Amino acid sequence: MRALGIILAGGNNNNMKELTVKRAAAAMPIAGNYRCIDFALSNMSNSHVQKVAVLTQYNSRSLNEHLSSSKWWDFGRKQGGLFIFTPTITADNSWWYRGTADAIYQNLDFLKKSHEPYVVIASGDSIYKLDYNKVLEYHVYKKADITVVCKEIGPDEDVSRFGVIRMNEDSRIEEFEEKPMVAKSNTISTGIYVIRRRQLIELMEKCALENRFDFVTDILIRYKNLKRIYGYKMKEYWNSITCVESYYQTNMDFLKPEVRRYFFHDYPDIYSKIDDLPPAKYNVGADVRNSLVSSGCILNGKVENSILYKKVYIGNNCVIRNSIILNDVYIGDNTYIENCIIESHDTLRANMTYIGEEDIRIVFENNERFVL
Template identity: 75%
Template structure:
């Protein structure tokens, strides 16, 4: 592969509410046994990108634990490999990353030491499959300065949290608005970019000299009339999880057979493996249209839900339209509906949780063994 990869995984979103008080968005569990960053890392590995840098910052401990062995994504190699970069205090700088462009600038020596002619920049908070080779071939064919991977969203969808683009008949981006209140287009940027390494270095240096820090606002939007910026459209599954509602909908999408089949097909998504026994269904359990991960013990009714690893469900419980994260203990006679239950929580017996028409985030840190 003629490119190196950069994964931006250091941000936080208030839209995630309590779910990111313990972890980065990129470390959020997905589909029972994955983390969100697994999808971007697997896309990099499946596209034969041999050198990938992950830029972390906010609540990065669990993300670093997940990435501490790069062999799961085939990055345990002599040439290239997986690199993680966090903000570092130096004699010249003691700031956290001020934005996406500043995050890359603070690690610009990594870019300078590399020899790959191209860079693929991607976000760590999206769920999708993509062959970056096709995007790179398109980028070279168009003789583009920057290529932005785009997707047409449904007309009734709120796209105010995305970058919205408008392209001409040759797919050149002529308008780019970041998180507009009202948009004249339903085509969004997926946060995946391709450009030459030397050009990226020049842009980051100039951005730093001018006191600017954001890659989208201070580079893409600022240069849209000066540089050849093209859009590459995808029509396959893509989701950004950076809100409670989007996170809930993304996990629920895996209950659809066509979505599960799509992600099970080659090339596959890889993740760090835990040695856990298969899920156990005891007498009295009734499971319908749900995903149950390894290590779970089920004694009750589960419907239209996703249960992550090591969840215990007591007797006479009802779990419906909910997401139960890792290592949750649910006591007897508990009712959970339209909820996301935070990991390692203990829900006491005879309790009731409901999100009503919305999604309720449940945090119960009761001491498990004193009940």
């Protein structure tokens, strides 16, 4: 493909509450065996983008560990490959990333030393499949300066979490509002952009001179009447991990057969780092219905409409309903859990009850592993 990739994975999302206390949103576990960033990386690989930069900053340890080997996404190559960029103190700059545009500007040498004519910019916290070649073809056909991948969402969904756009009949963007209180459209930006590399360098340098740091506010919105900015509509599944509710719902969507088939069975595949773990073990008394259970789990109780990540232990006579149990959790006997997200590496004592009544409850014990 005639493009290089940039994945923005360094932001802090306060709407994720305790879930991003020790990890970036892009490192959030998804669908049992994946991390959120796996979807953007897999799309890059499947679109034959051979050079990809991941810009990390906030709570990046878990994310960097996950990206420690590029072979899982087929980026272990002599030409191109996977690059991890973090904020770097230099003689000219001692700032952390102050926004998405500033993150790209601080790594402008990566763009200047590359030769690909186009750049695909994607967010690291979205769940989707997309062939970026089709977006690039559309970008060239429209003779666009910037192409924004967008999607129409249902009238009942909260659009205030997204950038809302309005296009004319030719799909040229006429209005772009970032997280409006009252939206005039149900078409949102997915945070995926295609732009010519030289133009991106020019815009980033101009933003830096004017102390502007945000890609959406200082480029897309500011230049919408000066540049040819077009929208490319995607119709397939897309969701963004922007709050606890959206994270919970995205995981629950994988309990639907059509969603699992689309991501796990239909070509192209989604790739992730593989752990060498034994298959899940179902002991006498285990009763599992409509759930995803990952490798390394040991089950003794009842699990219904839930997702269990790797190395989860469910004790005797436990009941788990409509919940997400993250990695390496020990749940003691006779524990009842409903409408909850259990943080990873937690130990829940026996005979406890955790119920999310109005909102999804996050259980964050932050304790040491002990013998029950």
